[in-house]
Amino acid sequence: MPNSSSISEFLLLALADTRQLQLLHFWLLLGIYLAALLGNGLISTAVACDHRLHTPMYFFLLNLALLDLGCISTTLPKAMANALWHTRHISYAGCAAQVFFLLFLLSAETFLLTIMSYDRYVAICKPLHYGTLMNSRTCATMAAAAWGTGVLYSLMHTANTFSIPLCQGNAVDQFFCEMAQVLKLSCSESDYLSEAGIIDFSLSLVFGCFVFIVVSYVQIFAAVLRIPSEQGRHKAFSTCLPHMFVVTLFVSTLMFAYLKPSSLSSPSLDLVVAVLYSVVPPTVNPLIYSMRNQELRDALRKLWEIPSHIRKY
Secondary structure (H helix, E strand, C coil): CCCCCCCCEEECCCCCCCHHHHHHHHHHHHHHHHHHHHHHHHHHHHHHHCHHHCCHHHHHHHHHHHHHHHHHHHHHHHHHHHHHHCCCEEEHHHHHHHHHHHHHHHHHHHHHHHHHHHHHHHHHHCHHHHHHHCCHHHHHHHHHHHHHHHHHHHHHHHHHHHHCCECCCCECCCCCCCHHHHHCCECCHHHHHHHHHHHHHHHHHHHHHHHHHHHHHHHHHHHHHCCCCHHHHHHHHHHHHHHHHHHHHHHHHHHHHHHCCHHHCCHHHHHHHHHHHHCHHHHHHHHHHHHCCHHHHHHHHHHHCCCHHHHCC
C-alpha cells in the first residue's frame, strides 16, 4: 500500500459513470456556480457602492458574501473540470489547498454568523446602545477576528491531517478533498482517532457558537413580539428569520458530516450532506437576504438603473 510520501495525487469521487451524465453534471454545477457568483457578487457590489448600506449589518453581510464566494470557488471549479474532462485526479498540493481553504472559509463563516447574531441582538434588544457597542472600529475588529481565527484553525487542522501517514490508497470518497475523507486513508487508527478527537473538540466550539446564536434569537424574538408596530415587527423578522434559517442549515449539516456514526456513512449520503453545507448556503444566501430585505432590494435595483446623464445619450 502507498504511504503519504509516495502519494502524488488523489482520486475524487466520480459524480456519474456515463459520459452523458458527466456532461449533465458539469452544466448543472456550472449553473449553480454562476448563480452563486452572480448573487454574492451583486450583494458585495451593492453594499460597497450604496452609502445607505454602510452599516454594521450590511458590513457583516458583505463579509459573508465574500466568504461564500471563496467557499464555492474552492470546491465546484475542480469538480466541473473533472466532469468535463472525464477525470478524477487532483494533485496532492491541490488536495491540501482545498482542505485548507475550505476549513478556513467554513470556520470563519461560523464565527461571522455568530457575530451577526450578536449584531441583531444589540440592534433589537439594546437599540439605544447600538451606536456605542457596534461602532465601525468594533465591527472591523470582530470581522478581522473571524477571518484570522479561521486561518489559524485551518492551518492547525491541515498541517495535522497531511502529516499523518496515508496508506489506505488515494481514493477520496467525495467530490472535493474533505478532511474527514482524507483522514480515512490514515495508516494508523491511533493517528486517525487523535485528529478525530481534535475535530470533535472543534465541533463542540461550533456547537457553542450555535447555542449562542439560538439564545440570542430567543431574546430577539421575545423583544420583537413586544414591538407595538406591525411594520416594526415585520422589519425585525425580515432580517432575523433568514439569518436563523442559514445558520440552522449550515451548522446542522456541517456537524452531521463530521459527527455521524460510521454505520450511517455511505457515498451517496456523504455527497448529499457535503452539498448541503458547502454548496447550498453560498448559493441560497443571496436569494434569502435579498428577497426579505427591502433596503438591499432597493440597492440592487439601483445597480441596474441607467444613470440619467447616460440615458440622455
